[in-house]
């Protein structure tokens with residue numbers, strides 16, 4: 001990794017440093033991953049980095065071979081003993097089936113799943129009357145817009161929340177094993193009931209997905225000229241609109257009650273806002289608009305790591321030519337100037353030959369950073 005790259009990663013916090021530097025693992029025994037796509041192969045890659053023995057299984061022989069080629073684990077053989085832990089990373093609609101099969105095939109193993117919804121698979125497993133002592137549902141709040149082993153990353157879970165849904169019958173050792181995997185992958189642990197989990201992700205993940213997708217769909221009728229004006233605002237609000245529709249039909253369908261409730265409330269806000277804007281001269285209309293917008297300010301300030309923590313930093317904006325190597329050179333220069341980068345964000349418009357890097361630094365070094373960068377020939381805003 002380049003000096004600049006490692007400086008950036010250092011800024012991401014101690015969890016990453018720990019996960020990438022130490023080769024010891026908390027998890028003991030073999031971990032068997034069923035579903036070797038984005039999530040499964042990422043679990044495999046991260047655990048392999050820590051020296052854990054990982055075996056892989058997928059209904060697609062090509063996917064499992066691909067994940068193994070990327071170094072996410074090896075294929076299970078008939079001689080292999082039972083794994084200590086099975087991680088089910090298949091689509092939500094088959095999760096209960098696959099968990100049930102894993103509990104039957106490996107009776108002494110603990111089984112977890114990483115499905116984005118927690119109540120539906122749990123209720124289905126209960127409905128089947130299975131002994132769920134060895135099952136602990138979980139959900140890492142980390143993902144990418146596209147699935148598949150090819151998109152997998154060992155550091156996908158670093159510094160991300162990982163929800164564990166134990167129930168009162170979950171033995172301490174089973175819980176500890178699932179927690180160990182999450183910690184070995186650099187995640188932070190959170191305990192919730194399946195109901196709490198589904199309501200929470202309905203708000204912070206499922207509603208944003210619907211809003212982002214519907215917003216992006218509005219662009220279909222826009223002219224090329226209008227699209228050419230798009231900037232950071234549109235990009236920020238539509239990033240997740242590239243997500244896989246097939247996966248999201250399953251997630252939203254499985255969590256429809258909380259999501260429909262949230263969408264109804266959102267539709268009311270939208271109607272209230274639209275009414276006020278239709279006739280801003282009516283009494284109280286401007287105040288209603290302002291109240292809704294400032295509620296947005298208060299809401300966004302609650303997002304951890306976004307406005308909360310970044311307010312500790314100053315941002316500097318550096319213009320960069322849209323040519324290969326420019327960003328690398330900037331990061332190297334920052335490293336050589338002894339300026340620690342706390343965060344990095346890139347902006348560039350399609351068609352423009354220039355973009356800018358927004359770099360968060362400690363307030364006490366911001367002024368020197370600008371002066372020194374300008375001296376090295378960089379243009380700042």
Ligand SMILES: NC(=O)C1=CN([C@@H]2O[C@H](COP(=O)(O)OP(=O)(O)OC[C@H]3O[C@@H](n4cnc5c(N)ncnc54)[C@H](O)[C@@H]3O)[C@@H](O)[C@H]2O)C=CC1
Pocket residue numbers: 034035036037038039040057058059060063089090091092094095098114115116117140141142143144145146147148149247251
């Ligand atoms: N994509 C994301 O951003 C996130 C996804 N999740 C959850 O992780 C799980 C996996 O999602 P991804 O890795 O994104 O999907 P993916 O499509 O990349 O991988 C799923 C894999 O499961 C395999 N599979 C399907 N049915 C199977 C079966 N019956 N037996 C064995 N293998 C089977 C597929 O062939 C595929 O390789 C889903 O439950 C999803 O809700 C959780 C967090 C984030």
Ligand SMILES: O=C(O)C(=O)Cc1ccc(O)cc1
Pocket residue numbers: 115116140141142143144204205
């Ligand atoms: O929504 C987010 O914040 C993501 O980063 C992507 C994502 C999608 C699905 C999940 O189950 C969990 C995370």
